[in-house]
Amino acid sequence: HISYKPNPGNSTPGDVEFTIETAWRTDYGSEMIMLDFGDGTSASTGFFDIITSASAIGTFTDGAGESYTLHKHKTTHTYSSVTMPYTASFQNCCRISTLKNSLAGWYGVGTSVRLNTGLLSTPQVSLPAIIQMYEGAANSIDIMTFIFYSGSDIISCSYNADGTELAPLSHPLTSDGFASLPTAGGNGLKVTNDCKLEWDLTSYNSSTQYDKYAVSMVIKIAAKTFVQSLDFIVELVEGTPLTCAARTPVIFNAYPGETKQASFDIGGVGTVGTVSLVTTDLPNGATVGTNELSSSSLPAVWEYCYTVPVNAPIALSQTILQWRQGGFRCFQTVTVNVLAPSLECSDAYPSKTLLWPPNHKFEAIVIQGVTDLNGNEVAVAIVIDAIYSDEEPATAKGAGGATKVPDAYGVGTNIANLRAERSGVGNGRVYRIDFTASNGLGGTCQGNVWVGVPHAQNKLPVDDGALYPATVTTRAPTLKPTTSALRLVFCD
Secondary structure, three states: EEEEEEEOOOOOEEEEEEEHHHHEEEEEEEEEEEEEEOOOOEEEEEEEEEEOOOOEEEEOOOOOOEEEEEEEEEEEEEEEOOOOEEEEEEEEEEOOOOOOOOOOOEEEEEEOOOOOOOOOOEEEEEEEEEEEEEEOEEEEEEEEHHEEEEOHHHHHEEEEEOOOHHHOOOOOOHHHHHHOOEEEEEEEEEEEOOEEEEEEOOOOOOOOOEEEEEEEEEEHHHHHHEEEEEEEEEEEOOOOOEEEEEEEEEEEOOOOOOEEEEEEEEEEEEEEEEOOEEEOOOOHHOOOOOOEOOOOOOOOOEEEEEEEEOOOOOOOEEEEEEEEEOEEEEEEEEOOOOOOEEEEOOOOOOOOOEEEOOOOEEEEEEEEOEEEOOEEOOEEEEEEEEEEEEOOOOOOOOOOHHHHOEEEEEEOOEEEEEEEOOOOOOOOEEEEEEEEEOOOOOOOEEEEEEEEOOOOOOOOOOOOOOOOEOOOOOOOOOOOOOOOOOOOOOOO
């Protein structure tokens, strides 16, 4: 399929980056993809070797053990108008010759380009190149599992047997690019309006395993007059499905450099052999750690560790996880929202806001409430930069005098220790703690919090505004005004 988004690092109106995802038999030679931008221009992504191309995501096998390679190509284009509707598309030949429909035929995919409707990028689609359905069962797969769209508009789906779904747009694809409707056991495959892929195969039992059918469908956002086509293969499998159910959330936030974990229950087939992860399409150079299931029986637990690259762009990304046991597959989509590492200190607060009684003892104060830019409280390292008091150390009457200094300590550590005391003749003492927070991912912020010691238990301390260093161990020198320092002149 084709997707687009504003070209990163370029603020030119109409400048977009296209991504083309394709799957090829690995014994195929070189190939060139020609992308038609829909404005009278086109560009080639260039010839590539299907086995060694740098655009290759990875090489996999279908249920029958035949290998194929997934490729991802990127190219940029600048449209002269941001108000015109466009359709970017490409067509190519040929499909694999073992298909039960449209064998060795042409295929084509396209996407609307709508730059003036608030749709700055296409919905993100992470659909596998091959989806398995099971003979002897009523199959239903929710395609929305593989589609992420941040808007509130309703997405609908339909089958695209002849390309007419793209006909109202500026550059419709021809019918050569689309496969006939798959049928088996007297029933045809259906794409429902709410984006479910359904095929009732309860009375179907093929004499061969792993029959394959080409499927072309479209997703639509009517409010944006947007259409995007998807092209993939449905592979029919005889037997009990391999299942993979998430034990933990598979949609989570992460920071660059952070590692997240998810767990899945794998089951359904029994003692057929080792279950292993076969998909490695990890966006932005991410890495994944697994514990391959080598147990002789199912169900079993599979652990997934996703490490976000330190230089990952601040964006949402999706990864399809596929497991294989013999010729059986199952899949899950993991969605990772990469957050900006920046921190926000304005909502920070001390672990204690008031100290009582004023017994000259130290109280440990911890800084809390530092958040990321999305308002989520996060794990950070705190360093105390300075501690101030509105009462001068070692001099405030009734506050312990020179025998009770310093009034605070902990600068350079993560804890501020404050002395619970105040002047007996004042209005209470107020400490100000300055700190720096960091998350180890490049995000830092600075802030301050206040802690008070009331004059009386039923009163609140009053901040007089003075900033005396509370960590000194001797009385600070008294500054006296001089007559030469300032001269006031009054004018009529």
